[in-house]
Amino acid sequence: MNKRIADLNRYLADKGLKITRQREAVAQVFFDTDGHISAEELYVKVSRSYPGVGLTTVYRTLKLLKEAGLAKERRFAEDSQGVFEKEDTARHHDHLICIRCGKIVEFKEPLIEKLQDEVAQRHGFSVEDHKMELYGLCSSCRTA
Amino acid sequence: MNKRIADLNRYLADKGLKITRQREAVAQVFFDTDGHISAEELYVKVSRSYPGVGLTTVYRTLKLLKEAGLAKERRFAEDSQGVFEKEDTARHHDHLICIRCGKIVEFKEPLIEKLQDEVAQRHGFSVEDHKMELYGLCSSCRTA
DNA sequence: TGAGAACATGATAATCAATTTCAATTACCG
DNA sequence: CGGTAATTGAAATTGATTATCATGTTCTCA
Ligand SMILES: [Mn+2]
Ligand SMILES: [Mn+2]
Ligand SMILES: [Zn+2]
Ligand SMILES: [Zn+2]
Numbered sequence: 001m002n003k004r005i006a007d008l009n010r011y012l013a014d015k016g017l018k019i020t021r022q023r024e025a026v027a028q029v030f031f032d033t034d035g036h037i038s039a040e041e042l043y044v045k046v047s048r049s050y051p052g053v054g055l056t057t058v059y060r061t062l063k064l065l066k067e068a069g070l071a072k073e074r075r076f077a078e079d080s081q082g083v084f085e086k087e088d089t090a091r092h093h094d095h096l097i098c099i100r101c102g103k104i105v106e107f108k109e110p111l112i113e114k115l116q117d118e119v120a121q122r123h124g125f126s127v128e129d130h131k132m133e134l135y136g137l138c139s140s141c142r143t144a
Numbered sequence: 145m146n147k148r149i150a151d152l153n154r155y156l157a158d159k160g161l162k163i164t165r166q167r168e169a170v171a172q173v174f175f176d177t178d179g180h181i182s183a184e185e186l187y188v189k190v191s192r193s194y195p196g197v198g199l200t201t202v203y204r205t206l207k208l209l210k211e212a213g214l215a216k217e218r219r220f221a222e223d224s225q226g227v228f229e230k231e232d233t234a235r236h237h238d239h240l241i242c243i244r245c246g247k248i249v250e251f252k253e254p255l256i257e258k259l260q261d262e263v264a265q266r267h268g269f270s271v272e273d274h275k276m277e278l279y280g281l282c283s284s285c286r287t288a
Numbered sequence: 289t290g291a292g293a294a295c296a297t298g299a300t301a302a303t304c305a306a307t308t309t310c311a312a313t314t315a316c317c318g
Numbered sequence: 319c320g321g322t323a324a325t326t327g328a329a330a331t332t333g334a335t336t337a338t339c340a341t342g343t344t345c346t347c348a
Binding site for chain 3: 016017018020022023052053054055056057060
Binding site: 075077096098099105107109111112115116119120123124125126127128129130131132133134135136137138139142 | 219221240242243249251253255256259260263264267268269270271272273274275276277278279280281282283286
């Protein structure tokens with residue numbers, strides 16, 4: 001029924017961890033969410049459908065989802081809270097962020113990623129992951 | 145004598161702020177430091193030459209240096225503390241970080257920056273700043 | 289099926305970098 | 319110099335995240 005929930009359950013089983021009501025509730029609401037969401041926001045959202053799930057458990061479940069490769073944490077400049085989004089290595093992307101209105105656009109630029117690998121190689125590094133964020137003004141904010 | 149201290153003093157005068165012993169001490173030690181340093185580390189270093197300067201003032205002075213365009217704060221993954229380095233727009237660079245030993249290599253790749261601008265433009269954005277960090281394994285850590 | 293071991297939960301406390309508060313001190317413009 | 323606004327540093331506070339711990343649940347295996 002839900003592939004991602006199945007992936008999570010498989011991960012839990014492999015690690016000798018348990019499938020619980022709370023984990024499924026948090027994961028389900030998270031997987032039904034598009035874009036970026038903080039632990040606090042997810043906690044509020046989960047609480048609507050499944051009251052009684054603690055904020056601590058939301059944090060713990062998000063950490064599990066990261067470990068399982070199902071969620072990715074982002075930490076944009078100026079935001080004190082981390083935000084999470086669904087992870088899918090095939091759908092890797094980076095971010096353009098408007099410093100005035102906060103608008104976020106996701107993009108993918110394979111040519112840049114290729115150059116990143118080359119730069120790294122030149123310095124003897126292999127790249128496992130990268131962070132690239134472009135901060136600027138969106139068209140609305142620029143003309144305003 | 146010291147161009148950067150002069151720059152700072154000019155900035156302070158412009159803003160109606162005051163030139164103090166403490167600010168000069170913190171700034172001087174910071175400007176004499178190469179690489180990345182945290183507020184705590186800078187505080188310890190300053191305390192050796194100028195005892196009695198508070199940690200709060202170190203934080204406040206670093207914030208001033210950022211505002212004056214003389215320092216840049218970086219927040220690398222896994223580091224809970226921010227680190228600071230001298231800012232010099234002409235000498236902009238990005239970072240390669242070894243996820244095992246923490247080694248940091250600085251690099252500059254104008255071609256990537258050009259592509260970043262193009263991507264942004266394609267989405268109607270103008271780029272004011274960007275963050276690019278490549279995380280991987282350095283040659284020593286890879287062969288070990 | 290059920291007992292028990294291991295794991296999970298959630299309220300609360302702790303952490304930790306960074307900021308705020310505030311009374312005392314200092315810079316600097318006349 | 320004198321007055322005013324800015325600065326300082328110690329201590330308190332903040333805010334996100336993690337640790338603790340007593341209690342509850344899951345799941346294995348006999
Ligand atoms: Mn995204
Ligand atoms: Mn650097
Ligand atoms: Zn905008
Ligand atoms: Zn290394």
